[in-house]
Amino acid sequence: MNRGGTEGLVAAERLPPHDLEAEKAVVASLLVEPEAIYRVVTIVSPEDFFRDEHRWIYEACRDLWQRGEAVNQVTVAHELARRGLLEQAGGTAYLSQLVAELPTPLVAEHYARIVQRDSVYRRLLQAAQEIAQEAYRAEDPDIARVLARAEARIAAVRQVQEVRDFVHLSEVLEGWQKTQAALTGPVAAEARAITTGYMDLDTLLLGGLRRSELIVVAARTGLGKTSLLLNFARNAALRQRAVVAIFSLEMAAEQLAQRLLAMESGVDSARIGSGVISDRDERLIARALTRLSEAAVYIDDSPVLTVAEMRAKARRLQVERGLDMVMVDYL
Known part of the structure; x- marks a missing residue:
């Protein structure tokens, strides 16, 4: 005692x-x-x-x-x-x-x-x-x-x-060689860039969205920034089986899900939202629901998040599910 x-x-x-x-x-x-x-x-x-x-x-x-x-x-x-x-x-x-x-x-x-x-x-x-x-x-x-x-x-x-210091070009080139070798080796899926689904854009990006890069999509209000990001997420999750995290600080998760459903089904988002849809639309929506339900897309629609909180949530998702791409709508 x-x-x-x-x-x-x-x-x-x-x-x-x-x-x-x-x-x-x-x-x-x-x-x-x-x-x-x-x-x-x-x-x-x-x-x-x-x-x-x-x-x-x-x-x-x-x-x-x-x-x-x-x-x-x-x-x-x-x-x-x-x-x-x-x-x-x-x-x-x-x-x-x-x-x-x-x-x-x-x-x-x-x-x-x-x-x-x-x-x-x-x-x-x-x-x-x-x-x-x-x-x-x-x-x-x-x-x-x-x-x-x-x-x-x-x-x-x-x-x-700690702030990074100067690195000799030879060391940078050595790292580049290892990265290139990984693109054709047994870990190729982890090293390869995530394609956007738009061939011309992927070409400009030298293959797509590369890991560890920060890419800002900028445009005036109402020009389709959110729709473009959702297309990136859908293509990455469905075509490449990537795990995607979306932080939506402006739009509710249900709205994003409806947009994704419209993109995948080809049915107009306004018709889905109103519920006025045809039998053919219902079949298309049902198939899209099945495909999207298998996509590893995780949405957090908390309206107020600090950078530290977003980072903490992303790290937790990385531990639990793995994580290939993080999207923030908007900065």
Whole structure:
């Protein structure tokens, strides 16, 4: 009984993940080596530092660099003093201590990645705490909405990514060769682009809609953007057995389904909506219903969704069903 209480106390007092030595090494590297800022600034942001004084020093270094001024102990101390933070950051003595204790500035990126990684862990803990608090309160009767918010919080943590760096052309070409080889290999179905169903458009797109690409369909209101996207979805799902997710922020799922039914059956959408249809139309609609029911098209018509929520829902669909294409109507 007492042991359990002690373990609970230790857990409650445990600090979130952080590495003060790595934080010191990052800011010290900036004070010693002028070129270190170029290697570090794309990896960490001020919010990634656990200790306030390290965050203040990093901000001062970054802002000096952005203004094109020299970054060293003297200029950083002056910048901190100008902001009224020099004494709170430990004074000039602490800046000198950081420099004296720095092992080497040559691997500043390594230190920066440690700081950034621990920052992600802390964000994950914060998200988990918020999820747990909402679960304990149990105030929202719509559990699906609660799960969506939880997934959105986790997705927001995932969005913290390192900026990509330069890649030599040879590496890009090597990746291209692997992609081309996959188009004729045993994983061809996963690597090949998804065709739109419009031959001329597929030609312009160099084969169709390629995975990982973001394509924006733009036109004035009422010119058929939604209809075109639905045709893309229908062709992909029926002809290529692709799994398609549609986020419809403007039109209800039933309206989209009716449009898809009209496209597949060839029966005018207005007649389907009014219910005034002939026997022949009924047969066409029945056959279209059978074909569309087998299509892996998933529609979410939530009127208000954040990007994080859409990403969370898409990831869940990817895990549960697989996912080849995501459409958002509209941005």
